[in-house]
Amino acid sequence: MSNKEWPLWEVFIRGKQGLNHKHVGSLRAADAEMALENARDVYTRRSEGISIWVVESNNVFASDPSESQEFFEPADSKIYRHPTFYDVPDGISHM
Amino acid sequence: MKEVNITEMERKFQEKIDQDIKIEPKDWMPDDYRETLIRQISQHAHSEIVGMLPEGNWITRAPNLRRKAVLLAKVQDEAGHGLYLYSAAETLGADREETIDDLHSGKAKYSSIFNYPTLTWADMGAIGWLVDGAAIMNQVPICRCSYGPYARAMVRVCKEESFHQRQGFEIMMTLAKGTPEQKAMAQDALNRFWWPALMMFGPSDGESKHTAQSMKWKIKRSTNDELRQQFVDVTVPQAEMIGLTLPDADLKFNKATGHYEFGEINWAEFWEVVKGNGPCNKDRIDTRRKAKEEGLWVREAATAFAQKRAARKSA
Ligand SMILES: [Fe+2]
Ligand SMILES: [Fe+2]
Ligand SMILES: [Fe+2]
Numbered sequence: 001m002s003n004k005e006w007p008l009w010e011v012f013i014r015g016k017q018g019l020n021h022k023h024v025g026s027l028r029a030a031d032a033e034m035a036l037e038n039a040r041d042v043y044t045r046r047s048e049g050i051s052i053w054v055v056e057s058n059n060v061f062a063s064d065p066s067e068s069q070e071f072f073e074p075a076d077s078k079i080y081r082h083p084t085f086y087d088v089p090d091g092i093s094h095m
Numbered sequence: 096m097k098e099v100n101i102t103e104m105e106r107k108f109q110e111k112i113d114q115d116i117k118i119e120p121k122d123w124m125p126d127d128y129r130e131t132l133i134r135q136i137s138q139h140a141h142s143e144i145v146g147m148l149p150e151g152n153w154i155t156r157a158p159n160l161r162r163k164a165v166l167l168a169k170v171q172d173e174a175g176h177g178l179y180l181y182s183a184a185e186t187l188g189a190d191r192e193e194t195i196d197d198l199h200s201g202k203a204k205y206s207s208i209f210n211y212p213t214l215t216w217a218d219m220g221a222i223g224w225l226v227d228g229a230a231i232m233n234q235v236p237i238c239r240c241s242y243g244p245y246a247r248a249m250v251r252v253c254k255e256e257s258f259h260q261r262q263g264f265e266i267m268m269t270l271a272k273g274t275p276e277q278k279a280m281a282q283d284a285l286n287r288f289w290w291p292a293l294m295m296f297g298p299s300d301g302e303s304k305h306t307a308q309s310m311k312w313k314i315k316r317s318t319n320d321e322l323r324q325q326f327v328d329v330t331v332p333q334a335e336m337i338g339l340t341l342p343d344a345d346l347k348f349n350k351a352t353g354h355y356e357f358g359e360i361n362w363a364e365f366w367e368v369v370k371g372n373g374p375c376n377k378d379r380i381d382t383r384r385k386a387k388e389e390g391l392w393v394r395e396a397a398t399a400f401a402q403k404r405a406a407r408k409s410a
Contacts, residue, residue: 005191005192006394006397006398008185025179025182025247025248025251026182026185026186027178027182028191029397030397030398030400030401031400031401031404031405033404034397034401041175042175042178042179045171045172045175045255046255062121064121065119065121065122065123066123
């Protein structure tokens with residue numbers, strides 16, 4: 001492995017206890033431990049996080065935007081999954 | 096057939112832009128849009144990195160520990176800004192190494208302001224106040240840029256920039272209130288940085304060749320002259336407040352328009368600096384090249400250490 005291209009890592013940060021990890025950006029580093037330290041230095045200089053995940057970008061398997069219409073179609077056609085689909089008569093509350 | 100498809104895709108692409116739908120890395124985009132963004136984002140990244148040099152020049156000579164800690168934190172932020180931006184350029188397929196080599200070969204540009212020398216401590220004040228101030232003016236609209244990763248990087252950057260401007264203004268204010276020598280030093284820094292700061296917004300709208308297309312693509316959201324005027328309008332009262340004089344005999348407030356009118360920018364000087372003939376162009380690039388060469392062993396050591404650690408884990 002030449003030093004030319006260190007792998008690319010995606011960085012996810014948990015802002016505070018009780019929140020989920022959220023993607024914040026990416027960086028290059030020689031291995032996972034160094035990616036974690038770099039992520040701390042680059043993305044949490046102002047205490048933006050209490051937990052960091054780094055994932056090598058190669059390992060992210062993503063949906064294809066050009067096929068997103070077909071891919072997400074099953075959900076689009078099922079409007080009865082939303083509460084607003086149903087009529088609730090006046091006078092009914094707590095529902 | 097293929098021609099028709101491209102035209103159709105471009106039409107759909109522009110429709111998305113017009114509806115303020117962000118473009119994300121894997122979405123289809125016209126080649127020119129991609130190239131324009133790569134050029135602009137990498138130039139911006141280079142400006143952050145080269146921008147560390149004029150201020151880095153004063154870290155060891157800061158007048159006290161507080162100022163030193165602040166300046167160090169500011170310069171470290173600029174390194175972070177460079178990194179966010181190189182990463183954003185990479186999402187478009189730009190090669191990191193090549194991007195940096197283009198800076199070092201002189202092929203890629205960076206903001207002309209960083210080719211001026213920092214002669215006194217007051218320059219740290221002038222840079223934070225004016226240069227970061229102008230950068231904020233430029234960068235706030237880019238938070239609404241059509242390309243998602245660039246827009247998101249700008250949101251982070253803008254959050255961090257406001258302390259940069261305040262610490263600079265504080266330096267200027269302190270010097271302006273100091274001894275006559277200190278005040279003169281602040282005035283001298285303002286005299287030297289005012290016009291180059293106005294040049295940071297780039298050529299006048301009539302001369303700017305990319306503006307129209309970039310506005311249509313929402314890569315740019317305001318024109319150079321609009322931003323420059325905004326900057327003058329907010330900065331003049333700040334200078335007055337701390338008792339410093341802007342080096343422009345033609346500067347005057349126009350009651351009818353509500354804006355300040357200002358003198359002619361020396362565009363010949365601007366283009367000379369852009370072409371590489373500013374006072375520090377050569378020095379800046381030499382320093383970056385040297386940093387890359389002399390840092391090679393650190394990058395090699397990190398790679399060797401990663402290999403050693405991986406071998407130990409698999410053993
Ligand atoms: Fe910056
Ligand atoms: Fe910047
Ligand atoms: Fe800054």
